[in-house]
Amino acid sequence: MQEVILRDEPYCMYNYNPEELLEKLQNAPPLIRPSVLADAAPTEIIQIMKQCWQEQPDLRLSFSAIHGEIKKMNQGKKHNIVESMMKQLEDYSSHLAELVNERTAELGEEKKKTEQLLMRMLPPSVAKLLMANQKIVPESFDNCTIYFSDICGFTTIAHASTPMQVVDFLNDLYTCFDAIIENHDVYKVETIGDAYMVSSGIPKVIGDRHAEEAALMALDIMSATTTFRVRHLPEIHLRIRIGIHSGSAVAGVVGLTMPRYCLFGDTINTASRLETTGVPSRIHVSPDTKQLLEKSTKKFILQKRGVIELKVHTIF
Structure with a gap:
C-alpha cells in the first residue's frame, strides 16, 4: 500500500542503501516502518496501513478485515481503485495457495513413483534405508x-x-x-x-x-x-x-x-x-x-x- 500511495519503492523515505536497510530491519529495535505523510492518502487508509505493520502478528488485519474496512469507508460504493487492488491481492493469495497445494500433490505423486521404482530395483528393506539416507551395511x-x-x-x-x-x-x-x-x-x-x-x-x-x-x-x-x-x-x-x-x-x-x-x-x-x-x-x-x-x-x-x-x- 505504501508503494501504491507514494509510487516508489519500499522505505523510499529513508536515505538508506539496501544493505543498511536490511541491517536495521534485522536488528530491531528500534522498529523500522515506512513513513507516509498525512496528506498523501485518506487518513483511514493510512491508519489501516499502519495497523498492518503491527509488530505482533495477531494485531494485524486480515485481508477480509481490510476489505470490510474499505467497504465502510466507501459506503458500499464499488470500483474503488484501492478496493480493486485489495480484491486482486486476495484472489492472488487464494490462487497461490491452490497452486502450492497442486504442486505439493504433484511432488508427492512423483516421490511415490520414485519410491515404487526403487522398491522394484532393490529389496524393500534396502530401498527404505536408502530413502532414509542411512548407510547400507553388507550382510x-x-x-x-x-x-x-x-x-x-x-x-x-x-x-x-x-x-x-x-x-x-x-x-x-x-x-x-x-x-x-x-x-x-x-x-x-x-x-x-x-x-x-x-x-x-x-x-x-x-x-x-x-x-x-x-x-x-x-x-x-x-x-x-x-x-x-x-x-x-x-x-x-x-x-x-x-x-x-x-x-x-x-x-x-x-x-x-x-x-x-x-x-x-x-x-x-x-x-x-x-x-x-x-x-x-x-x-x-x-x-x-x-x-x-x-x-x-x-x-x-x-x-x-x-x-x-x-x-x-x-x-x-
Missing part, C-alpha cells in the same frame, strides 16, 4: 540357495536376429520368468545377457525352505520354456540350463549411481558353474541342495549325474 547369510539359468544356443539365436529382436526376445522371456517368481519366496538378483540369477533366503530369511522354494521355481520356469516361442523365430524350441547350489553368501549394495544389490561368495560361483556344466532342459543341483530337499520334503525326484569337476570343487 552375511549362513543359509541360502542360488539359482542360475541361461539359454542354450543363445549365440545362434542372436546371430539370426537383429539387436532389436534380441532385446524383444529377452524381454518377453524375462517377463515370463518374472511372473513365475512372484509365486515363490525368492528374490530376482539380476539378469546378465541371457543369464538369469535368483536367490532364496536372501535378503529375506526363510529358514530351511530356501532350497525347496528355489527348486519349485526352477520346475515352473523349466515348464514355461517348453511352451515359450520366440516371436521372430517361432520354429525354435527354447531350451535352458539351470544350476542350483545352497550355502552361505554375503549381500550388499554396490555403487551410488544406479546402485546394485550384489551377492558374493563361493555359493554364487558354484551355482554359476553348475549352470555352465549343466545339461539342456535339466536342473543341475549340488549335493548340498539335494540334502536340504530330501530333509524338507520327499516330493522331488533326483537322479545322480556323476562326478563333475568344477575347478577345486567336486560336485555330484
